[in-house]
Amino acid sequence: MDSRYLGIAELVEAPSVAVVVDVMRAFTVAAWAFAQGAEAIVLAESLDEALAHKARHPDWVALKDGPPAPGFDTVNSPGLLRSVDLGGRTVVQKTTAGTVGALAVKEASLVLCAGFVVAEATARLLRTRGCASVTFVVTGEDGQADEDLACAQYIARRVAGAGTDADEFLRRAAASRATAExxxxxxxxxxxxxxxxxxxxxxxxxxxxxxxxxxxxxxxPCPVPPPTDEAST
Incomplete structure (x- = not known):
């Protein structure tokens, strides 16, 4: 598989297949939202748009980066979201980087959003779809966020089905600026x-x-087939 790693600002044209990576914390939060029962997540372009969605659909759950704010139900934190029952509900998410990256590639034929919590499932889906070329969008720090790049590179290695030690990629992420902050x-x-x-x-x-x-x-969320013996080595 041919892999490219680009920041949001480097996206000059829509790729065919895009994996938008935001480890800290947008797409970790999204995965937790689905685990807590959310049916769908609407990716908002702005805080005003998120609030407008919430005004039209009071039963939707609106979340954002940063501290709590009027009109929003919660914030972009997996630790906080894991205790929220989202059964059957729609979430509206607006973050600084992750949602921006996903919207930047909305014309792609396939857009996946990922973090370490869904890395293997993401790799299996790419493998199942037979994707020959994938653009990984490194959303954090203008494309320089090492936790996002490490996750993207790990997923790319797993698409190849090769035995890959995740520890080195997780160590890089743990040493990143976002982790420290x-x-x-x-x-x-x-x-x-x-x-x-x-x-x-x-x-x-x-x-x-x-x-x-x-x-x-x-x-x-998209269920993926279980790995074969060859792909899980």
Whole structure:
């Protein structure tokens, strides 16, 4: 598989297949939302748009980066979200990097959103679809976030089906600037367990597919076939 690793600003044209990676914390949060029963996640372009969705659909759950804010139900923290019952509900998510990256590739034929918690499922889906060329969108720090790049590179290795030691990739993520900022309390709207939850490998058995459901970009969980003996080595 031919893999490219680009920041959001480097996306000059829509790729055929895109994997948008945000480990700390957008797509770890998204995976937890689905695990907590969410039916769909609407990716909002702005805070105002997220609030407008919430106003039209009071039963939707709106979340954002940073500290709590009027109109939003919760914040972009897996540690906080894991205790919320989202059974059958729609979530509206707006974050600084992850949702921006997904919207930047909305014209792609296949858009996956990923973090370490769904890495293997994401790789299996790419393998199942026979994707020959994949653009990994490294969303954090203008494409320089090492936790996102490490996760993207790990997924690419797993697509090849090769035996891959995840430890080196997780170590890179654990040493990243985003991890330090979360651990030191620099980023608001966080839970003490957020770092550990973001670095939990393959917690969930589904991939996450984003698709344009006019007029919304909607993220949904996608079950994937179990690995074969050859692919799981």
């Amino acid at each position: 979360l651990a030191e309390g620099v980023r608001q709207g966080a839970h003490p367990d957020d770092v550990a939850l973001c670095l939990e490998l393959d917690r969930f058995p589904f991939a996450m597919v984003a698709a344009w459901e006019d007029p919304l970009m909607v993220l949904r």
